[in-house]
Amino acid sequence: MAFGTEIAQKLKELVDRPYTFMHICGTHEAAISRAGLRSVLPKNLKIVMGPGCPVCITPQGEIDAALELVEKGCIVATYGDLLRVPGSRGSLESCGGDVRVVQGIHKAVEIAKETEKEVVFISVGFETTAPTVAATILTQPPENFSILSCHRLVPPAMKWLLSQGEARLDGFLLPGHVCTVMGYWEYEVFPVPQVVAGFEPEDILLGLLMLVEQVRSGSARVENAYPRAVTREGNKKAQALMWEVFSPSDVEWRGFPVIPHSGLSLKKEFEQYDAQKKFNIVFTHTAKHSACICDKVLRGIAEPTDCRLFGKVCTPRTPVGPCMVSHEGACKIWHMYRVKQG
Numbered sequence: 001m002a003f004g005t006e007i008a009q010k011l012k013e014l015v016d017r018p019y020t021f022m023h024i025c026g027t028h029e030a031a032i033s034r035a036g037l038r039s040v041l042p043k044n045l046k047i048v049m050g051p052g053c054p055v056c057i058t059p060q061g062e063i064d065a066a067l068e069l070v071e072k073g074c075i076v077a078t079y080g081d082l083l084r085v086p087g088s089r090g091s092l093e094s095c096g097g098d099v100r101v102v103q104g105i106h107k108a109v110e111i112a113k114e115t116e117k118e119v120v121f122i123s124v125g126f127e128t129t130a131p132t133v134a135a136t137i138l139t140q141p142p143e144n145f146s147i148l149s150c151h152r153l154v155p156p157a158m159k160w161l162l163s164q165g166e167a168r169l170d171g172f173l174l175p176g177h178v179c180t181v182m183g184y185w186e187y188e189v190f191p192v193p194q195v196v197a198g199f200e201p202e203d204i205l206l207g208l209l210m211l212v213e214q215v216r217s218g219s220a221r222v223e224n225a226y227p228r229a230v231t232r233e234g235n236k237k238a239q240a241l242m243w244e245v246f247s248p249s250d251v252e253w254r255g256f257p258v259i260p261h262s263g264l265s266l267k268k269e270f271e272q273y274d275a276q277k278k279f280n281i282v283f284t285h286t287a288k289h290s291a292c293i294c295d296k297v298l299r300g301i302a303e304p305t306d307c308r309l310f311g312k313v314c315t316p317r318t319p320v321g322p323c324m325v326s327h328e329g330a331c332k333i334w335h336m337y338r339v340k341q342g
């Protein structure tokens, strides 16, 4: 019997009551949906999505800030995924300004070297991308370059989710990519079963099996089902780079309130590269008005198909919310792989 089939069989034997586990990683959702894993799981075992898509959790206020930079005449460079995310008055794609799609911060720096105009990189991402951004800042890019830091850290969001208890979670599948950089020691404070998982279907099934076994034995610890990439301490060099340049800050997440120490701000000695300071930009909270339920999807209390706009008004061609825009967004993934229900 193949390894994956064997684990799925074992899960069917062990799952004797409802279990709900959350992953916090768009790549996990893509892998689960692409492989159709939900269809081989016991009916009682539910995997819900958390705030694991960096584009989706970027609140409207930060998109509005990027639009303000365009209005101020800056060249705004960003990842393609962010282009169509709606702010409160349009998107970067529709704003008519000089917005360039880049593969990463190094390309934005190249643009700055070739122009006298101000170039701002909209820097989104979790702990996986922040060290690369930090390394680039340390190379002293040209004076006309800056970043709008929209980075987020995963553990503070998990702390918030656990403090609310809305999703009634039995445990977490921890994000393999983030843990490759940061290790998993930071998660040991959380009193719930947690397993670091990789991205092959077998990795995810193994992670789920280890979670079920923890719940059944009454334990609550962090286990590593992805040892070929992740160690407890992580990549210390990358962490050192990140903390040399950034310090934690209190920021809002889409669908969440301001979460203490969950963002990354440039330290004072690098403030010449901080677009917020350079252009006097303030992130403001914007109230939600549309029927989009991305906020609930990101908190694990709704599935994309619970949204009445899913696949009708809201499609990848006509996205209403960020979860239908980003390739790591749950709605886009479910639409792409025709997932019907969890």
Ligand code: SF4
Pocket: 291, 292, 293, 294, 297, 304, 307, 308, 309, 310, 311, 314, 315, 319, 320, 321, 322, 323, 324, 325, 331
């Ligand atoms: S289907 Fe569209 S409108 Fe509904 S939650 Fe997803 S992104 Fe928002």
